[in-house]
Amino acid sequence: MRAEQLERDYPITIEWRPFELHPEIPPEGKPKGPPSGAPNRVMEAAHAAGIPMVRTSMTPNSRPSLEAAEWVRATAPEVFGRFHAALFRAYFVEDRNIGDVDVLAAVAVEQGLDGPALREALVRRQFSPDVDAGMQWALERGISSTPFFIVAADKLYGIPGAQEYNVFQSVMARLGIQPRAASADAEISNS
Numbered sequence: 001m002r003a004e005q006l007e008r009d010y011p012i013t014i015e016w017r018p019f020e021l022h023p024e025i026p027p028e029g030k031p032k033g034p035p036s037g038a039p040n041r042v043m044e045a046a047h048a049a050g051i052p053m054v055r056t057s058m059t060p061n062s063r064p065s066l067e068a069a070e071w072v073r074a075t076a077p078e079v080f081g082r083f084h085a086a087l088f089r090a091y092f093v094e095d096r097n098i099g100d101v102d103v104l105a106a107v108a109v110e111q112g113l114d115g116p117a118l119r120e121a122l123v124r125r126q127f128s129p130d131v132d133a134g135m136q137w138a139l140e141r142g143i144s145s146t147p148f149f150i151v152a153a154d155k156l157y158g159i160p161g162a163q164e165y166n167v168f169q170s171v172m173a174r175l176g177i178q179p180r181a182a183s184a185d186a187e188i189s190n191s
Contacts, residue, residue: 004081005165009179010172012151016084018066018134021146022059029060029099042162046092049165053092060091060099063131068104070127070134071118083111151175 003014035055046053065087072083086107090096096103101122105115121127138148141156149159149168153175159167172179 004085006168009181010177011180012177016069016080017138018070018131019138019143019146019148020063020066020131020135022061023063025059025061025099027061027099029058029097031058032056045162045164054095056091056095058097060097062099063128064101064104064122065091065098066131066134067122067125067127068108068118070130071121072108072113074127074130075117076113079111079113083108083113086111153177 006012007014032055040055043053043055069080069084069087073080076083087098087104090103090107091098096107098104098107101119104122105119108118109115138144141150141158143158145160147160147162149163151157151159151171157171157175159171
């Protein structure tokens, strides 16, 4: 599911929140072993959806990337979506270690941001409390995995795991959230 597509198709706002799935990963990351030979369902689903993805060589410690994203949210919110997408691309397409401060500073520069300022914020752990608060928010709501999607309507609806786009369409329909084109058509016919 591409978040951008969902946001284009429906009158909703997507807000990314930090979630550290594997805090036990060492700061340098953890190398992955050779492929098992078993099908990689996530990669197959990504490719089927037209999303580029490679088999990454390591599992990074994601904490620095989460702190970097919070730095961007605080210092350049208008760039947050682009930076967030660049982090995904850096890891899932380019096989870069998004737990490495130098990699994160380079991604920041690629997005027109101040790489040295980001590096300083990461070294000082300036946005660690923001990541901790995001984690606490998730844990208080019973969230223990990623991805996890919350749709806020009259109450919060949780959608765990990577899902096909039609699952999100179904949830929107159950909540009475019409696609943008349908909403525009309804406004025209009511005129």
